[in-house]
Amino acid sequence: MTVLVTGGAGYIGSHMVWRLIDGGDDVVVLDRLSTGFRWAVAPEAVFVEGDVGDEALVGRLISEHGIDSIIHFAGSIVVPESVADPLGYYLNNTVKSRALIDAAVKGGVENFIFSSTAAVYGDAGTEPVVETAPTFPLSPYGRSKLMTELMLQDSAAAHDFRYVALRYFNVAGADPKGRTGQSTKGATHLIKVASETALGKRDKIEILGTDYDTPDGTCVRDYIHVSDLANAHADALSYLKAGGTSLAANCGYGHGYSVREVVDAVKRVSGIDFTVVEGPRRAGDVPAVVADSALARAKFGWKPIHDDLDACVSTALAWEEALSRRNQRD
Numbered sequence: 001m002t003v004l005v006t007g008g009a010g011y012i013g014s015h016m017v018w019r020l021i022d023g024g025d026d027v028v029v030l031d032r033l034s035t036g037f038r039w040a041v042a043p044e045a046v047f048v049e050g051d052v053g054d055e056a057l058v059g060r061l062i063s064e065h066g067i068d069s070i071i072h073f074a075g076s077i078v079v080p081e082s083v084a085d086p087l088g089y090y091l092n093n094t095v096k097s098r099a100l101i102d103a104a105v106k107g108g109v110e111n112f113i114f115s116s117t118a119a120v121y122g123d124a125g126t127e128p129v130v131e132t133a134p135t136f137p138l139s140p141y142g143r144s145k146l147m148t149e150l151m152l153q154d155s156a157a158a159h160d161f162r163y164v165a166l167r168y169f170n171v172a173g174a175d176p177k178g179r180t181g182q183s184t185k186g187a188t189h190l191i192k193v194a195s196e197t198a199l200g201k202r203d204k205i206e207i208l209g210t211d212y213d214t215p216d217g218t219c220v221r222d223y224i225h226v227s228d229l230a231n232a233h234a235d236a237l238s239y240l241k242a243g244g245t246s247l248a249a250n251c252g253y254g255h256g257y258s259v260r261e262v263v264d265a266v267k268r269v270s271g272i273d274f275t276v277v278e279g280p281r282r283a284g285d286v287p288a289v290v291a292d293s294a295l296a297r298a299k300f301g302w303k304p305i306h307d308d309l310d311a312c313v314s315t316a317l318a319w320e321e322a323l324s325r326r327n328q329r330d
Ligand SMILES: NC(=O)c1ccc[n+]([C@@H]2O[C@H](COP(=O)([O-])OP(=O)(O)OC[C@H]3O[C@@H](n4cnc5c(N)ncnc54)[C@H](O)[C@@H]3O)[C@@H](O)[C@H]2O)c1
Pocket: 006, 007, 008, 009, 010, 011, 012, 013, 030, 031, 032, 033, 034, 035, 036, 037, 050, 051, 052, 053, 072, 073, 074, 075, 076, 077, 092, 096, 115, 116, 117, 118, 167, 168, 169, 170, 171, 172, 184
């Protein structure tokens, strides 16, 4: 049987494809290459360029490749962009996920893993948040993902179909073997932006908001290494295949770092004292959100092995250097 990975040419999806290939699975990637890269897809995977909203295409892939599981990463991911373009986010993240779930149900795909987000909680504070906490997303991005969770819940109740929605906290770092990393053009993610600044690709980094009600006035997030996140998907897939029931589970480490702490970590690990300026708050940002991940550990035996901010930053910097070499070659 084969796993369909949507968004497999993107940052997290490309790590997942390697994780599946390393585990001996057959993989088909569906990606429209809006923010992903064809070269980021492991050569062992079948690559199909197309849109997850194309139900006929997905239906064909399911039957032609004998797909029994879908891991759905494809989507639009930038919180402030979702504030500026809410309908674009509801289309790509909610409407097209509906089409994909429909194709999965009609095609008899039983296992579905969805990239959800800590953004579904809204401002949860600096104490670890559990999955049963109220969901009050503060951005269209968070709402677009929460709506997809609700569609999955209703579809699982009505059909022979089970899902795990993994609520990722802030994903960072790169494959320790250097095979892939975050390559997004014009990235807005903190560790990526700070790594680019350390390597001189930007002349400064701006801290977006210093007047939050947090210990040092900057936002607090729980940064999870992308390889631990890929392992969580593999564990969740084994859980579903063993008959596990549908659920939503947090993926994070349970420690929050402020923006200032992250910037300091990038300076420490790179050994470069780059320029940092302070600016206003960014639209859609929540002050703090940190994961309680006891459920993922208990339900699918997830055991993170990269829980170390400096190690996360170090792989992000190594990938940034590899990207510079690639760009010089191309
Ligand atoms: N990066 C994070 O910190 C983070 C945190 C929480 C959740 N997520 C979720 O994880 C998923 C992957 O995020 P990422 O960081 O790898 O982003 P990314 O932009 O690198 O990857 C997304 C991929 O999906 C593809 N894509 C987008 N819309 C598509 C469509 N309609 N049809 C086919 N392909 C499409 C893009 O080309 C890209 O390759 C997203 O759903 C995102 O919301 C990410």
